[in-house]
Amino acid sequence: MPSSLLTPLFRPIPLFSLAALLRLALLLYGTWQDAHSAVKYTDIDYLVFTDAARSVSRGLSPYARETYRYTPLLAWLLVPTASPRLFSFGKVVFALADLLAGWLIVRVLRKQRGMSTERAGAFAAIWLWNPMVATISTRGSSEGLLGVLTMALLWAVEGGRIGVAGFLLGLSVHFKIYPFIYAPAIIWWMDDEHLGKRASKPPASLADAVLRFASPERIKLTLISLSTFMGLNILMYYTYGTPFLTHSYFHHVTRIDHRHNFSPYNIYLYLASANPSSSSLHAFLPQLLLSCLLIPFVLAKKDLATSMMAQTFAFVTFNKVCTSQYFLWYMIFLPLYLPESSMLRVPRRGITALLLWILGQAAWLQQAYELEFLGVSTFFPGLWLASLAFFLINCWILGIIISDGAERSIQKVHTT
Amino acid sequence: MRQRITYFRPQDADWDPNQLEIFDSSVQGPAIQALKEHKITLTLPELPSELAGLLRDLEQLHLRWAAPASYDTLEPFSSRISPGLHVSYTPAKEDQDPEKLCTALQAFGRLDCSSPDVFINFSDGRQQGSPALFFYNELEKLDGFAKRLGPVVCSGPSATECRKQLHELKDAVSLDMSYDSTSEAVKIQALWPLQKREISVPASPKGRTEVGILGRDAPPGMEPHEIGVSGVLTVIGEQNEPSPALFAFAARHRAASGSFTSRFQQPTGLHPTLQLRLSGTAAPLDDDEAECAPYAYLTLPKVIFADRYQLADELFLASKNLTAAKYVSEPVDLEAPAYTTKPWGSNVLLQLAPPKDEAAAKEWTAEVPLHLRYLKPTPTGKEEAGIPYPVVFWACDGNQDAAYAVSPFDRATLGYDGLFEPGTTFWHVSPKPEADGRLINNISVPVVTEGASQWVGIGTAVAVVLGFAWVLLTLAGGYAKSGHGTVVAKKEGEGKKEK
Numbered sequence: 001m002p003s004s005l006l007t008p009l010f011r012p013i014p015l016f017s018l019a020a021l022l023r024l025a026l027l028l029y030g031t032w033q034d035a036h037s038a039v040k041y042t043d044i045d046y047l048v049f050t051d052a053a054r055s056v057s058r059g060l061s062p063y064a065r066e067t068y069r070y071t072p073l074l075a076w077l078l079v080p081t082a083s084p085r086l087f088s089f090g091k092v093v094f095a096l097a098d099l100l101a102g103w104l105i106v107r108v109l110r111k112q113r114g115m116s117t118e119r120a121g122a123f124a125a126i127w128l129w130n131p132m133v134a135t136i137s138t139r140g141s142s143e144g145l146l147g148v149l150t151m152a153l154l155w156a157v158e159g160g161r162i163g164v165a166g167f168l169l170g171l172s173v174h175f176k177i178y179p180f181i182y183a184p185a186i187i188w189w190m191d192d193e194h195l196g197k198r199a200s201k202p203p204a205s206l207a208d209a210v211l212r213f214a215s216p217e218r219i220k221l222t223l224i225s226l227s228t229f230m231g232l233n234i235l236m237y238y239t240y241g242t243p244f245l246t247h248s249y250f251h252h253v254t255r256i257d258h259r260h261n262f263s264p265y266n267i268y269l270y271l272a273s274a275n276p277s278s279s280s281l282h283a284f285l286p287q288l289l290l291s292c293l294l295i296p297f298v299l300a301k302k303d304l305a306t307s308m309m310a311q312t313f314a315f316v317t318f319n320k321v322c323t324s325q326y327f328l329w330y331m332i333f334l335p336l337y338l339p340e341s342s343m344l345r346v347p348r349r350g351i352t353a354l355l356l357w358i359l360g361q362a363a364w365l366q367q368a369y370e371l372e373f374l375g376v377s378t379f380f381p382g383l384w385l386a387s388l389a390f391f392l393i394n395c396w397i398l399g400i401i402i403s404d405g406a407e408r409s410i411q412k413v414h415t416t
Numbered sequence: 417m418r419q420r421i422t423y424f425r426p427q428d429a430d431w432d433p434n435q436l437e438i439f440d441s442s443v444q445g446p447a448i449q450a451l452k453e454h455k456i457t458l459t460l461p462e463l464p465s466e467l468a469g470l471l472r473d474l475e476q477l478h479l480r481w482a483a484p485a486s487y488d489t490l491e492p493f494s495s496r497i498s499p500g501l502h503v504s505y506t507p508a509k510e511d512q513d514p515e516k517l518c519t520a521l522q523a524f525g526r527l528d529c530s531s532p533d534v535f536i537n538f539s540d541g542r543q544q545g546s547p548a549l550f551f552y553n554e555l556e557k558l559d560g561f562a563k564r565l566g567p568v569v570c571s572g573p574s575a576t577e578c579r580k581q582l583h584e585l586k587d588a589v590s591l592d593m594s595y596d597s598t599s600e601a602v603k604i605q606a607l608w609p610l611q612k613r614e615i616s617v618p619a620s621p622k623g624r625t626e627v628g629i630l631g632r633d634a635p636p637g638m639e640p641h642e643i644g645v646s647g648v649l650t651v652i653g654e655q656n657e658p659s660p661a662l663f664a665f666a667a668r669h670r671a672a673s674g675s676f677t678s679r680f681q682q683p684t685g686l687h688p689t690l691q692l693r694l695s696g697t698a699a700p701l702d703d704d705e706a707e708c709a710p711y712a713y714l715t716l717p718k719v720i721f722a723d724r725y726q727l728a729d730e731l732f733l734a735s736k737n738l739t740a741a742k743y744v745s746e747p748v749d750l751e752a753p754a755y756t757t758k759p760w761g762s763n764v765l766l767q768l769a770p771p772k773d774e775a776a777a778k779e780w781t782a783e784v785p786l787h788l789r790y791l792k793p794t795p796t797g798k799e800e801a802g803i804p805y806p807v808v809f810w811a812c813d814g815n816q817d818a819a820y821a822v823s824p825f826d827r828a829t830l831g832y833d834g835l836f837e838p839g840t841t842f843w844h845v846s847p848k849p850e851a852d853g854r855l856i857n858n859i860s861v862p863v864v865t866e867g868a869s870q871w872v873g874i875g876t877a878v879a880v881v882l883g884f885a886w887v888l889l890t891l892a893g894g895y896a897k898s899g900h901g902t903v904v905a906k907k908e909g910e911g912k913k914e915k
Binding site for chain 2: 035044066067193258270297299317391392398403
């Protein structure tokens with residue numbers, strides 16, 4: 001565990017000050033680079049967001065901007081960026097979202113896991129001081145917002161704030177779809193034991209079991225999340241019409257994902273897209289089976305955070321399209337998963353996993369560099385094998401996370 | 417039907433008009449260094465009925481073709497378009513059937529124009545009266561067109577002569593065919609490049625044939641924006657002696673000094689940069705005469721495209737010696753592979769930024785960042801594509817009232833001219849080809865090899881099944897150990913078990 005020399009830095013004030021400083025420095029550096037170099041620090045997606053925000057500020061649809069494939073909420077949130085002097089406003093929001101997510105991590109670790117301040121801070125630093133996380137949000141990618149939404153969701157669920165949890169679930173699914181995988185995990189987790197209620201006798205019949213499963217809390221969560229999700233959708237559809245549905249949702253079903261990315265299906269989809277009769281919808285099957293059904297069934301009740309981590313990991317690993325920004329979706333759960341994990345208990349395993357994860361990406365990136373910049377046709381076999389290798393590495397890591405989760409017993413403060 | 421054949425000589429060439437022999441049915445003369453223009457004006461009833469029927473459905477139609485081979489020209493024949501076939505038109509009615517036009521266009525060769533989505537909207541951002549729709553297709557030669565057209569237009573006693581003339585199209589460097597419904601006239605203009613050629617014009621069996629042997633001159637009272645011309649003119653069958661001519665006219669298209677080359681920076685990758693190397697930084701007109709700026713007008717087949725958003729950042733543009741992307745046609749999908757992209761491609765008008773220090777840079781380079789689309793698999797893992805040279809010119813403010821259209825050699829509706837104010841003059845920088853003498857930039861696009869499909873299908877499936885099975889196994893292992901419920905801590909004693 002952290003050396004004693006670093007321990008004082010994990011106290012809240014230095015922890016968050018350093019995280020904020022890191023982001024501030026990157027933000028200022030980015031502004032400088034953008035102003036002085038033709039190679040931009042700012043992510044292209046950020047230009048899409050801000051163009052859409054400008055569009056919204058003029059009373060137009062955010063979908064007037066090509067490739068804007070997000071909820072109008074994001075464009076609304078970034079409306080201040082329409083004024084040139086506040087161009088970086090969105091990056092500040094994303095950076096603050098990082099910090100808030102970090103604060104929630106500390107809170108969950110301390111209040112719901114009973115961890116000491118320094119130890120909680122040390123694990124939160126995996127997120128807060130992570131250069132990858134800080135770079136992605138200060139370059140203006142909105143993935144950090146998902147981090148805070150999912151962490152807040154976990155915090156609300158474990159803290160028994162069912163109404164808040166329902167709202168957050170509905171909101172985050174509206175925002176980026178993938179958090180719907182957390183719904184079955186949360187519903188499954190919400191038994192009497194986890195809600196701090198006295199466990200009742202085993203159910204007498206199947207009907208009794210079903211009836212008891214449909215507890216008021218579960219119904220409340222379902223209703224609130226569904227109405228938040230549908231309410232937002234209706235509002236957006238009412239405001240922006242079909243383009244909202246087309247770009248935010250249908251795009252993800254109809255997209256052909258022919259361009260190279262980390263997904264194991266990538267080259268297959270490129271080949272399939274050149275042959276109009278083929279369909280690739282069956283690729284959703286293993287992904288959804290794992291992330292929505294099997295992993296939450298085995299893990300959610302044992303450790304909701306690890307279940308959510310494993311589900312997200314499975315979702316990203318088996319997805320039809322995968323870029324490095326998606327890795328942020330599961331990295332937010334690392335500080336909650338790692339403390340009791342075999343990756344720390346058996347350091348060799350943890351280090352091997354980390355090295356293989358980096359090596360898999362490096363091999364793929366090398367092949368992609370040859371393709372993208374040198375024009376070498378590395379699609380086959382180089383890029384294809386690299387993506388399969390990275391996929392298998394991820395499956396192995398996912399196996400470790402699942403095994404850890406299955407052996408996990410969470411000692412909640414309020415149950416002792 | 418009226419025909420006009422013009423031989424245009426360079427200024428310094430010596431030539432004696434008395435060498436011209438004028439017969440009743442032809443004009444003959446010795447070989448001279450000249451470029452040749454052949455202009456034919458027809459009315460609708462003079463056309464084959466099918467063709468006339470097609471044109472009646474249209475408000476205007478312009479077919480323009482330029483050869484991929486590099487050629488030399490002279491003012492006033494300085495205007496350029498990118499090599500290939502450019503088709504623009506406006507239907508007379510909303511419900512005009514685009515199939516009909518496309519079928520007729522197959523006379524040029526196999527053109528992919530069957531879907532109406534292939535045409536892009538052309539009138540946005542252009543002068544009023546510009547055609548509504550535009551389509552481009554690469555077209556190497558007119559040989560096939562001449563062969564297919566022969567049986568349709570050549571008939572009667574003059575059929576042999578007609579076919580012979582059509583056959584000459586194989587050496588033409590430019591061909592225009594324009595129709596507009598107000599004049600109900602079809603104008604056909606073909607241009608042969610500057611080279612030594614014999615003067616030989618047969619009379620047209622059906623109408624007036626005018627022959628001119630002309631060169632540059634400076635008639636008295638000529639305005640600075642005009643081009644002066646002198647020489648002899650004659651009408652076959654009407655005159656036995658050539659009549660001298662001396663006149664001046666306002667010219668829309670001029671020749672700028674200097675030249676440019678276009679090439680892809682190596683390696684090209686998936687985001688190639690087109691380098692335009694220009695010689696000369698001086699504007700064709702002085703500041704006090706007119707405001708001038710250099711431009712490049714690109715015709716990009718769908719395999720390659722420019723990202724309008726990338727071309728919006730001033731700092732980025734400046735680093736490429738560009739001032740602004742003045743126009744990018746729509747729609748341009750920024751992600752789709754070529755094989756699902758319907759439009760033929762796109763047009764881009766870029767304003768270039770010459771270096772400020774004129775003396776320091778005799779030669780300068782503007783760089784155009786472009787992006788390749790994914791293409792279908794090929795056996796080699798590569799697909800070769802040819803991107804036509806752009807048109808590079810200086811556009812100078814001109815007199816709005818200048819009567820360019822009355823020039824006997826005027827050419828308008830070339831694509832880029834409609835994007836400027838009326839009255840603008842275009843000073844064309846002449847394109848110099850790369851080694852192969854063609855105004856085409858070849859690029860090799862990496863694609864997946866065809867042979868990959870037999871491995872990728874099975875290999876991906878095996879990997880996914882293996883990965884999936886491994887995860888299932890660990891899940892089953894976990895389930896076997898601890899079920900699906902809450903695990904109770906064992907180490908810390910039984911006390912924790914109680915709730």
